[in-house]
Amino acid sequence: MNALTVSPQKNNPLWLLAILLIAKILLQYLVVNPCYDLHRDEYLHLDMANHLAGGYLSVPPLTSWNSLLIQWLGNTEFWVRFFPALYGVLTMLLTWKMINMLGGSWFAQLLAGVAFLCSGMTRIHMFYQPNSVDILAWTIILWLLIKYINNPKDTYIIWIGIVLGVGILNKYNILFFAVGLLVALILTPLRAVFRKNAFYTAIGLAVLIALPNIIWQVKHGYPVLHHMQELAETQLVHNNRMDFITGQLIFFLGGAFLTVAGLLALLFYKPFRPYRSIAIIYFVTILLFVYLKAKSYYSLGLYPTLLAFGSTYWEQLFQRWKYMRLLWLAVIVFPFVLILNAAFPLLKPEGVAREAARFKALGLSRWEDGKEHEIPQDFADMLGWREMSALGLKAWQQVPEAEKKHTLVLCDNYGQAGALNYFNKGKMPFAVAMEADYVFWFPKTDTVRYVIKIGHGPDSTASKGIGNIQRIGKLSDPFAREYGWGTEVYLLSGFTGDVHSLLQQRLQKKQQSYMAQ
Incomplete structure (x- = not known):
């Protein structure tokens, strides 16, 4: 398999893709017990539709536009939960397409799809927050980067700039990813893009798209700086750097072997050598977050791409042992089933309280104040x-x-x-x-x-x-x-x-x- 001449799979079954995408949508509704309300952050995000502006203290303006659409659709909980699920579906679709570009078969795509479903991604897509769009934006950029590596057209560079601009309008977190991308360009043969007009056009488009929020920040005295300082003093101060690192593995549970395999393949698997810039992006971004004592989910936009590489590589490793395919699926699904009631608000609060020891053992009872509580903070924020x-x-x-x-x-x-x-x-x-x-x-x-x-x-x-x-x-x-x-x-x-x-x-x-x- 050569990354520059690889032939995409032509006959991967679309019915399998349809099943995975439908399962994703349904799962997002099934993991929340009806006794819970929306999360406190969701109410703020929905209220932004009533106060449209170029920016807000906590987020850029894209969320308010999405909230306005939800309002037009009736403002019901169904639509509030639909959009993060939709962004999760689009992220899964891109992962499927990346595997297809890398030459992976339907089984590699099934592996990645099941790993995506049976992970913390389902928890992220449970809430109407900017995180789901953030992950999607990172994934789109990495998908475009793979396409550019395979076929260096200026169009892909331009689109990367456009998506980056939209990503900034969604969540500033993408700027850390942009630093990783810049370092990767400098340290690899991709530095040739610095000689292309398309690169500077892409930067100009990103700035132009983000301009409404930039102007808003200037007019309001850069409240984002206050928000970051407040976040660091009240929440990040309780974070542990080692917890961030271990969180990268825990998030994917049984499917973590695929993300690790993807990273190792990018470093050592010869056919993936042209894509090593993605490994650099990963390490630079992770190091930035470790230094800043960030929350473990800040880096999740990196992982759909690692799943694509890891699933394709894993399929190649065990090409001769196809009888083990059910084993790999079981390794992914079984741990997820075991913690389903702990990771998601499926149990009523009384049931959660009865199993408080289990939640504490899994590290789910510690709130942002650094203290242990009776039920997880996210669950408590969905009640009353x-x-x-x-x-x-x-x-x-x-x-x-x-x-x-x-x-x-x-x-x-x-x-x-x-x-x-x-x-x-x-x-x-x-x-x-x-x-x-x-x-x-x-x-x-x-x-x-x-x-x-x-x-x-x-x-x-x-x-x-x-x-x-x-x-x-x-x-x-x-x-x-x-x-x-x-x-x-x-x-x-x-x-x-x-x-x-x-x-x-x-x-x-x-x-x-x-x-x-």
């Missing part, structure tokens, strides 16, 4: 939102009709505000919070006479200017993360002028804190 929103609506119904236009719905965090806006849209005013992007979405507050407060009650300073503090209710789900924070719902009224002034001061201070100095 309907109940909380119902309490918020109950408070709204107690506001006198004449005062409703002078009512502010104020939350402690973005999850609360996003959930209220998702479940109660059209029934009460849009909720805001002194956190995340909501600090820039506040309505005018100078005429506010009623406040529906979600979270904690007013502090001692604010309480002095509030004539009436009515407690509506408290979140009762003990497994919800919000329950641990003591989330309650209050109806506040009878304000003095000092409260309005205090609210404005705190809002302005919070807005300024998000501007990088």
Whole structure:
């Protein structure tokens, strides 16, 4: 097999591809118990459709456009879960096509497809977050790079620039991958692209596509720098570099032998020698993430391509021992089945709590605060939102009709505000919070006479200017993360002028804190 003259497989069965893609879509719906709501981050991402802009504090604008499409389709949980599943399907399709370009047969494609399904990729595609598009963008670029190595057309370079630009509009994480790509170009014969006009055209297109977000960042004082600093101080500080490295293997469970085989094949398998730039991209990107103590899933965009190389190589290694094919599939599927209830919210929270020791042994009970909890953080972040929103609506119904236009719905965090806006849209005013992007979405507050407060009650300073503090209710789900924070719902009224002034001061201070100095 020669990488430059390899003949793609012509007759690989499309029915097998169809089965794998359909299985991927169905699996994403089946791994979530209906008792769970959406994740707190998903509510924020969906709310961005109501505040379209060139950027946001936590993500670039592409997510908001996708959220607008979901809104047009009805804004139901079905469509919220559909899009990450769709991006997973497209990533699987590209992996299939890469194997075809490398000369792998249907079995190599089956291996890669099953490994993709029976991995943490299913967990990533369970949530409506930028990660699914991020992984897809990395995979598209590597697919285009393979096509360019096989047939060096300028068109592929141009498309790499376009996808990179779109990737930046989705998640800044792709910039670390871009560094790895640049180093690979410098260290391999691919450096010839530096003499091509297409390379600089591609860079120009990437910048042009990302320009709306660049302009937004400049106008808002580069809040991305504040977000990165906050992330490093509150979450990444608890990460361990060795955990990141081991996470690269754990993520693919029984299928890890294929990703390892893919990396080894890129380094030592002679027919894959022309593709060694991909190994350089891998190592440079991984080293950057290790240095930054990144979360283990940040690098996942590298792995669909490694699966393609690993599956093709593994098929070649055992070409004479075809009777072992069922064994390799079993090695992939069996561990996944064993941890299915632990890795995904299939059990009800009570069932998860009963098996707390098992979750702890698998390292799934440690939250971003570095502490062990009763259920995984992601599961806890999917509970209590309907109940909380119902309490918020109950408070709204107690506001006198004449005062409703002078009512502010104020939350402690973005999850609360996003959930209220998702479940109660059209029934009460849009909720805001002194956190995340909501600090820039506040309505005018100078005429506010009623406040529906979600979270904690007013502090001692604010309480002095509030004539009436009515407690509506408290979140009762003990497994919800919000329950641990003591989330309650209050109806506040009878304000003095000092409260309005205090609210404005705190809002302005919070807005300024998000501007990088």
